[in-house]
Amino acid sequence: MTPAIRMVGIDKSFGAIRANRGASLEVMPGEIHALVGENGAGKSTLMRILGGLMKPDAGRVEVNGRDVTGWSTSDAIAAGIGIVHQHFMLVPTLTVAENLVLGCEPKTRIVVLDYKRAADDVRKLSNETGLVVAPDRLVSDLSVGEAQRVEILKVLFRGAKILVLDEPTAVLSPPEVHELWAVLRRLRDNGATIVLITHRLDEVVELSDTITVMRAGQTVERIKTSETTPAEIARAMVGREVSLSAGKRVQPVQRPASPQPGQGLEVRSLTINSSRGIRVVEGVSFGVKPGEVLGIAGVEGNGQTELVEALAGLRPVLSGDILIDGVDITRRPVAARHDTGLSHIPEDRHRRGLILEYTVADNLILGVQKYFAKRGVIEKDRVMENAIQEISAFDIRPANPILAARALSGGNQQKVVIAREMGRDFSVLLASQPTRGVDVGAIEFIHQQLLEARSKGKAILLVSAELNEVLALSDRVAVMYRGKFAVVMPAAEASEEVLGEYMIGTKKGNAA
């Protein structure tokens, strides 16, 4: 049988970085093929080459047996390749129908857009595929799950027979993920070929027929899913043994002898408005004791971001109190909160965590620079000393303090943030999406750091979109739904299924 996709010996460099080094990929028609690898392994580059967004420096690309090396986006679309990008390629100010027909618009007479036909086409395609979205709705009004449906409809509308999905579940809730699986299986059964890029091994095992593993720009393994295990895939991805914390629970540690009441983090009926004046957190109360991890799960956009920002001092609160070790910090600025013992790993390291143009050494003293200054002048020697120490303590690679943060991989950038926030004395840690966009090896390291801090008696608030992360690290788990805690329960009693129901609001909870 001729492979649907055959890529051989693909080389692609960006300046000094070699994203693909003789990478190969072979996908048979009618299968779901998982392409896995750590961040920076070269998966996306390979798919961009397939989709005609880039041309390879060397190598050969064949689609259905035809040599198409170096083709253009429109060639790829015409040949039936459809790429569903990780970051949605939808125009938020246009309607669903307008997004679908963009680039291949139906016309009445010569120049007039036939909107009615566009809308009808959407409805027809929706009925055929079961991907239902109202054609007249603005994309900005859609939920993430709906937007993804539009993305898939969009490539199908262009006649895609080979679908490439780049990290499709990163932003979905568990029920939405299951719905997506059903759609993909149905598409495959109707003859479509699907390439799934992901780093979630449970997804790979559940859904795919065949797996290709990439590491450092090369293809290291191609194997039938039925003949392998998650541990083997992980080993192939990283090149060494890794402990998969997913699924296995940490044991509660011995807490410091009877913590004083009021110690740790305490939040009392906190209410917060978004920047647009919409109520996003409503009357949330909770405490995190020293030596405890409270995990907050929830579909993104249910107030978690604003809650953490308010706790960190980056967003004003409307009412309520925030206490650290019994000290009311509700009205205190960020610097004063640091001094009270608060550390914060922000959810977006590029926006809040780092200044990418600064060196690693300078990033490591951001926010605490006053301790490195004498009479208003920063003492370079001490900054370097600190950097060398943190780089070795947190295994930041490459171990070069004067490298710009931009030059580091996502995982090592995150380690810089973590080194800065956890390398100093603190009693309460806000860890928001601490492993987002980080490779498997670094995830393992970050999890260890968090658990170590917990056993040292720190109070940790963990917010994560990764349910298995929340379950594995937390003592107690809360689910945020529409600005409130839908439920708070011991992690030992929680499961993905139960939390999933609270996350989408089908189950209403016990918590205020």
Place this chain on the structure above:
Amino acid sequence: MNPLSFLTQMIRIAIPYLFAASGGVVAERSGIVSLTLEGFMLSGAFGAVVGTHYSGSPWVGVLTGMFGGLVFALIHAITTIRYRADQVVVGVAINLLAIGVTRFFLKLFFASSSNSPRVAGFGGNIKAAGFDNPLLWLGLLSAPVVAFMIYRTPFGLRVRAAGEHPEAAESVGVSVERVRYLAVAISGILAGLGGVYLALDQHQFTDQMTAGRGFIAISAVIFGRWSPIRAAGACLLFAAAETLQIQLQGSHAIPSQFIEMIPYVLTIIALAGVVGRAVPPAALGKVED
């Protein structure tokens, strides 16, 4: 004050704004900042006078004026789209360049540093009060035509996509560069026509004759929240304020400077979000790698 004469004068004042603002909407919706309207208008005005002077026909002047706007638009497009220069910086440079270039050729063609000789124009019947000028009607039509183009044609859909999410447009095979080239060219031609109207109405070109009208047009685009019809409404509003100032002259009821401030004050208010939020196209002015 005679309401009819107020209205006709207001419309005549509004026409250059209407042309330029319609052009500005097209360019900005595609993601390119239109600080350049002033320069496009000035070169359009000069082009019109040169064409009319040497041919004797104002219709030739219309064509050469459109060409004048187009040339500067292409300079803007090539530097900002092809070479990815900062659109605001280039915009300011284009406006200064237009002043210098028109002044240079004014001297070269007409041996004057202040104004051209008198040229033919359209209409002129006193009773028609300017409404026998075909350009006036064209100006009134510019906003509805642009609105139709933006909202009802495939090209308009691509313009909106290019201005909001260029990567998305690119991913479905739409050439964002091509869309933006066309949009900026259209804005140059339309703003150029605004200058043509101005020059032919006054039957001559004078140094820096656009006198900030391009900036008022940009204000109208912003005040109109990037919708062609609302921007046209803003043009009429600004023109009404100006007419009021002219007709009140001599009465000294309000200092004229205050009336002149109206467009800018309204624009600041609009940008501050008092009159509904002014949300520009998401990719406006962004240079992608």
